[in-house]
Amino acid sequence: MPQRDFTDPSADSLKVIKLDDAAQYFEDAGILPLEVTTMLVKEASYTRPSDPRYLSPSKIYPPNLCRRQIVLDSFLTYDLNPYKAWQRKEGSLWHSAFATAKAGPDWLHEVRLPDDLILADDDGRLKALAPPDCEFEDWMFTDRADELFDQGVLKTCDDGRIRLEVCPGLWMRGFVDRLSADYKKIVDHKTKAPPFSRPPDYIPKNTYDTETRDEAAYQLSAYAHMVEMCTGVANEGMWIWRFFRGCKRPEQAWRKMQVRLISRDRIWEDIKDYISPLLGWLSACYDIQQSHLANDSDPIEAIKKYIADNIPQDGHLQQMFNGQKCTKFCEHYEVCFGLETGFIDF
Numbered sequence: 001m002p003q004r005d006f007t008d009p010s011a012d013s014l015k016v017i018k019l020d021d022a023a024q025y026f027e028d029a030g031i032l033p034l035e036v037t038t039m040l041v042k043e044a045s046y047t048r049p050s051d052p053r054y055l056s057p058s059k060i061y062p063p064n065l066c067r068r069q070i071v072l073d074s075f076l077t078y079d080l081n082p083y084k085a086w087q088r089k090e091g092s093l094w095h096s097a098f099a100t101a102k103a104g105p106d107w108l109h110e111v112r113l114p115d116d117l118i119l120a121d122d123d124g125r126l127k128a129l130a131p132p133d134c135e136f137e138d139w140m141f142t143d144r145a146d147e148l149f150d151q152g153v154l155k156t157c158d159d160g161r162i163r164l165e166v167c168p169g170l171w172m173r174g175f176v177d178r179l180s181a182d183y184k185k186i187v188d189h190k191t192k193a194p195p196f197s198r199p200p201d202y203i204p205k206n207t208y209d210t211e212t213r214d215e216a217a218y219q220l221s222a223y224a225h226m227v228e229m230c231t232g233v234a235n236e237g238m239w240i241w242r243f244f245r246g247c248k249r250p251e252q253a254w255r256k257m258q259v260r261l262i263s264r265d266r267i268w269e270d271i272k273d274y275i276s277p278l279l280g281w282l283s284a285c286y287d288i289q290q291s292h293l294a295n296d297s298d299p300i301e302a303i304k305k306y307i308a309d310n311i312p313q314d315g316h317l318q319q320m321f322n323g324q325k326c327t328k329f330c331e332h333y334e335v336c337f338g339l340e341t342g343f344i345d346f
């Protein structure tokens with residue numbers, strides 16, 4: 001599987017720094033502190049592409065998902081820009097910081113869906129927990145999860161985790177930051193770079209912003225549908241708390257935004273149309289890889305050709321992440337565009 005090294009972000013042309021040398025190199029070059037690189041190296045060493053059959057609600061929004069990037073991630077070696085690796089890590093560190101403080105008994109925190117809503121009953125059958133304020137006593141079971149298990153819509157997957165099938169062959173599981181104890185409200189925390197593009201005199205009209213973001217709407221709606229499918233409790237409100245990392249203007253650092261509920265049919269249908277072709281592409285590349293390895297030959301050229309011939313450049317065609325160009329965020333940019341021109345070698 002792909003082994004990642006780092007690139008030197010200060011070099012004019014591509015310069016690869018081996019993982020073992022990166023901490024001292026970036027310290028000496030004044031790029032990142034030794035401790036930070038050591039942490040990033042540890043994570044880069046353990047990064048493996050996830051099983052494409054298993055989806056997370058945070059990665060199902062088509063305009064933010066380049067399918068070619070996923071295939072490249074799975075089959076080709078690539079190197080990380082340490083600044084971008086740190087940016088991602090910074091987001092997840094803030095996220096963990098939020099998770100350590102609890103918001104009181106009305107909220108459940110870091111809820112794994114659907115796992116945390118499901119327990120085995122005395123007969124060993126898996127059933128969904130009814131919300132604590134249901135008309136029965138606490139921790140009563142509903143029959144819905146039973147039915148979903150019987151229909152094969154819920155199942156315990158190969159890795160031992162429970163997932164919900166969203167279209168044939170694709171299974172979803174996710175973490176929601178806050179779920180109200182009655183299962184009716186959802187709050188998620190999001191971090192982002194500060195709004196540098198806003199004019200210096202910009203002042204938010206109020207702290208409660210009803211602006212809707214589709215990416216968050218997709219993710220939170222998927223959580224809401226998973227909760228309803230397992231427990232029967234319909235969602236009554238969803239919000240994100242957005243924190244702008246490093247924002248120098250206190251009045252702009254935190255924003256609460258209401259998120260609209262997108263219908264289950266629409267999200268599940270989008271997953272089917274947009275994400276399910278990935279399974280075919282990944283398995284075709286896997287077959288190419290295995291048949292070459294069985295003959296002791298290098299599969300890279302054949303995989304390159306398959307990718308160039310079959311897999312669209314979604315990131316380029318769709319102008320992902322609110323119109324950002326691929327160069328701004330994709331570690332595979334040179335390889336991906338090299339496939340189109342044939343100039344870049346692996």
Ligand code: SF4
Nearest residue numbers: 066313315326330336
């Ligand atoms: S460079 Fe753009 S099109 Fe190519 S893999 Fe990356 S995001 Fe996708």
